[in-house]
Every structure is written in structure tokens, then in C-alpha cells.
Amino acid sequence: MTNEELFQRAQAVIPGGVNSPVRAFKAVGGTPRFIARAEGAYLWDAEGKRYIDYIGSWGPMILGHGHPAVVEAVMKAARDGFSFGAPTEREVELAEAILALVPSAEQVRLVSSGTEAAMSALRLARGATGRKVIVKFEGCYHGHADALLVKAGSGLATFGNPTSAGVPPEVTQHTLVLPYNDLEALQAAFDRVGDDIACVMVEPIAGNMNFIRASVPFMTLLRSLCTQHGALLVFDEVMSGFRVALGGAQSVYARLIPGFQPDMSVFGKVIGGGMPLAAFAGPKQVMSQLAPLGPVYQAGTLSGNPVATACGLATLKEISRPGFFDALAARTRSLVEGVVAAGRSAGVPMVGDSEGGMFGFFFAETLPQNYGVVMATDQKLFNRFFHGMLDRGVYLAPALYEAGFVSAAHTEADVAATVAAAAQALAD
Numbered sequence: 001m002t003n004e005e006l007f008q009r010a011q012a013v014i015p016g017g018v019n020s021p022v023r024a025f026k027a028v029g030g031t032p033r034f035i036a037r038a039e040g041a042y043l044w045d046a047e048g049k050r051y052i053d054y055i056g057s058w059g060p061m062i063l064g065h066g067h068p069a070v071v072e073a074v075m076k077a078a079r080d081g082f083s084f085g086a087p088t089e090r091e092v093e094l095a096e097a098i099l100a101l102v103p104s105a106e107q108v109r110l111v112s113s114g115t116e117a118a119m120s121a122l123r124l125a126r127g128a129t130g131r132k133v134i135v136k137f138e139g140c141y142h143g144h145a146d147a148l149l150v151k152a153g154s155g156l157a158t159f160g161n162p163t164s165a166g167v168p169p170e171v172t173q174h175t176l177v178l179p180y181n182d183l184e185a186l187q188a189a190f191d192r193v194g195d196d197i198a199c200v201m202v203e204p205i206a207g208n209m210n211f212i213r214a215s216v217p218f219m220t221l222l223r224s225l226c227t228q229h230g231a232l233l234v235f236d237e238v239m240s241g242f243r244v245a246l247g248g249a250q251s252v253y254a255r256l257i258p259g260f261q262p263d264m265s266v267f268g269k270v271i272g273g274g275m276p277l278a279a280f281a282g283p284k285q286v287m288s289q290l291a292p293l294g295p296v297y298q299a300g301t302l303s304g305n306p307v308a309t310a311c312g313l314a315t316l317k318e319i320s321r322p323g324f325f326d327a328l329a330a331r332t333r334s335l336v337e338g339v340v341a342a343g344r345s346a347g348v349p350m351v352g353d354s355e356g357g358m359f360g361f362f363f364a365e366t367l368p369q370n371y372g373v374v375m376a377t378d379q380k381l382f383n384r385f386f387h388g389m390l391d392r393g394v395y396l397a398p399a400l401y402e403a404g405f406v407s408a409a410h411t412e413a414d415v416a417a418t419v420a421a422a423a424q425a426l427a428d
């Protein structure tokens with residue numbers, strides 16, 4: 001069947017034809033590609049067309065698709081059983097592996113999705129502090145738990161309004177939404193309600209408003225205000241964890257700000273290597289508030305799944321090899337530099353940035369610092385570029401507010417082919 005035929009068939013039985021909205025290509029228009037299989041850096045759609053994949057399942061596929069050591073680990077685990085609903089040694093091994101790579105974390109609990117991890121971290125932060133208010137930033141995505149589906153209300157530093165039907169305003173009334181990288185708004189919010197804040201949740205290197213780094217002054221102020229007011233600083237590293245560096249974005253900020261650490265961390269995507277797996281972690285004193293030790297309830301039938309943990313462990317082992325991230329970062333940088341240079345020579349102003357294997361580029365003169373600026377960039381131009389690239393066999397994220405991902409399977413030749421496609425698409 002063609003992609004279009006599959007899309008028609010899908011729409012009859014699945015709302016919008018997809019199981020997660022961005023896959024429907026609504027922002028860019030056109031027919032979503034139905035993927036038949038993947039290998040290394042490539043995807044093949046239902047019509048047999050090949051694409052260089054810069055989504056990598058939105059981050060998890062850091063080794064590329066079908067890495068032999070990972071496939072082997074998953075097959076071996078599958079033969080020993082899919083799920084037991086009882087503890088296994090492999091869960092302990094994965095927990096130990098995560099903690100060894102993330103010095104801020106003393107204990108970790110495994111769950112099945114980033115949404116679940118962020119939602120559980122939030123409940124734990126509230127339970128551990130006995131406070132209600134949570135702070136998030138406009139343009140950061142933390143999954144679709146009710147209390148996090150909010151946008152800023154009118155005026156600076158007001159409590160948020162739901163962004164989804166089905167979320168009563170009562171559920172978001174304790175969620176404060178602030179502009180990203182805005183020191184004044186942050187200070188004002190803490191001045192007003194600092195002692196009521198349970199936690200501040202932040203994407204330290206945001207990947208859900210394209211690619212934007214928290215500035216060092218912003219992160220420094222955030223850390224000191226949280227400490228001063230007894231609020232927990234929660235890093236949502238579902239996307240950035242084990243992706244921008246082996247130690248996640250927190251290792252990047254620890255290099256820039258002496259002694260820097262978040263209080264809690266949320267992981268997903270790469271730690272499952274493409275299988276449903278996520279985690280939240282923090283100091284023992286906070287994590288011990290969780291059931292069965294403490295009063296904060298949290299559970300999961302498939303949590304710590306034996307096949308998913310095998311996949312995650314094999315993935316972490318491969319990315320821990322010396323030089324892995326240096327090579328990945330260099331390849332990613334050369335991609336961004338190449339595409340931006342292609343824009344310049346076509347007379348299209350472009351800028352880009354990357355860290356480790358995560359990147360973003362913008363049709364703009366300077367790198368945006370917050371969500372509003374990203375969304376004000378040229379949507380039509382992005383959509384034309386996206387389709388120009390797709391036609392030429394390059395699969396970019398189908399929305400201008402999404403980051404991109406390079407895997408260890410992407411070769412220099414793949415990057416060169418991508419840059420050549422970009423030059424043609426931009427010339428058009």
C-alpha cells in the first residue's frame with residue numbers, strides 16, 4: 001500500500017490516523033510516511049523510499065537503528081521472558097548504570113514513559129516538600145500529565161491556563177508558567193510565592209521549542225533561588241539525558257557553573273534505546289518518600305520491564321565507550337554548520353546550534369532564546385524546506401518547534417548528502 005492509502009486506512013480506525021499527534025504532519029501538511037523498516041541511519045517507507053533519519057524516534061535511537069549488540073541483548077532477554085511483575089537483576093544493573101553516570105542522583109525508579117516519569121517526579125516533589133506550587137517554562141514539554149498541560153495566563157508570572165480540553169482549571173491553578181531565559185520574571189515569581197514552590201521543572205537544553213539552551217545566568221539564578229527557598233530543581237532530561245553528553249545536560253552546566261547540580265532528574269528516550277522505558281531520580285532523602293517506603297504513591301505493571309531494561313543497558317554500554325560523544329558531537333556540528341552555510345549561500349538567513357547528538361536550526365538572524373521568538377520564525381519557509389528535504393530523502397522533524405537528532409550510524413557521507421539536499425532545497 002502507498003503512504004496515502006495507509007493514511008486513509010489509519011484515519012478510519014485511529015484518531016487522526018496516528019498514535020501521537022506530531023506524526024500526522026499537521027504542521028507541515030502532506031501525507032505522513034508510514035515506516036516499514038529501519039537500519040542504521042536510514043528509514044524506508046511503505047513505498048520503499050529511503051530517508052536519512054534525523055528524528056531517531058525523537059531521540060532514543062542514538063546508536064542508529066538495529067545496532068547488533070542491542071538487538072542481540074533484546075533477543076536474549078525476550079527468550080527469558082517478556083514481563084514478570086517481580087523484581088529482576090537487570091533493573092538493578094540499569095539503576096546502577098544510570099546512577100554511575102549521573103552524580104546528582106542517589107536513587108532512581110524506572111517507569112515506562114517520559115510522561116509517567118515527569119508526572120511521578122512532580123507528585124514526589126510535592127509530597128516531599130509538602131507544597132503545592134510548581135513552576136514550568138513556556139515552550140518546555142514534560143509529557144502530558146494534566147498539571148503540566150498549561151500555558152501562561154495573561155500578564156507576567158500568573159498561574160497557567162490549560163492547553164487541552166479535559167483539564168479543569170482547578171488542576172492547573174498551582175502551575176506557574178514563566179518565560180524561558182527570563183531572569184526578571186523568575187526573580188519576581190520567587191519573590192511572590194517562592195516559599196510555596198514545591199519544584200521548578202525545566203528542560204535545561206530545551207528540545208521541544210526547537211533547540212534552546214538555558215543561559216548560564218538564568219541557570220545560576222534558578223539554582224540559587226531554588227536553594228534559597230527550599231524548592232526542588234527538577235531537570236527534565238527525557239530528551240537531553242545521555243544525548244547531549246554522557247552525563248546529560250546537567251554535566252554540561254556543571255562544567256559551566258562550579259558545583260552545579262539539579263535536585264531531581266527525569267530521564268526517558270535514550271535510556272530505553274527505543275523500548276518503552278523512563279526514570280526519575282534524586283537524593284535518597286527525597287526518593288525514600290516513595291511507596292513502599294514513604295507516603296507518595298507510584299507504581300507500574302510494566303515498570304522496569306526485562307526486555308526494555310536489556311535494551312537500555314546495551315545502549316548505555318555502547319554510548320559509554322571512550323570517544324563516543326566526541327565523535328557524535330563533531331558529526332552533529334558539521335551537519336549544522338553545513339546546512340547553515342547552505343542557507344547563507346542561498347541568501348536565506350539561517351542559524352543553528354547543537355550539543356552532543358542533538359541540534360536545531362532556525363530561519364532567523366540570531367539564535368532564539370525563548371518560545372515566542374521560535375514561533376515567530378518563518379513557518380511557511382520551514383514547511384517548504386521540510387518538504388524539499390523529504391522529497392530528497394532527508395527525514396527532518398515535521399514541525400519547526402522540534403529539535404533534530406544525529407546517531408552514531410550517520411556517516412560523513414550522510415551528512416554531505418544532507419547538506420547537498422539542503423543546498424538544492426534552499427535554492428528552490
Ligand SMILES: *Cc1c(COP(=O)(O)O)cnc(C)c1O
Pocket residue numbers: 112113114115116118141142143144203207208236237238239240268269278
Ligand atoms: C519526550 C519528552 C517527554 C515525554 O516523554 P514520553 O515518553 O513521550 O511520554 C517529557 N519531557 C521531555 C523533555 C521530552 O522530550
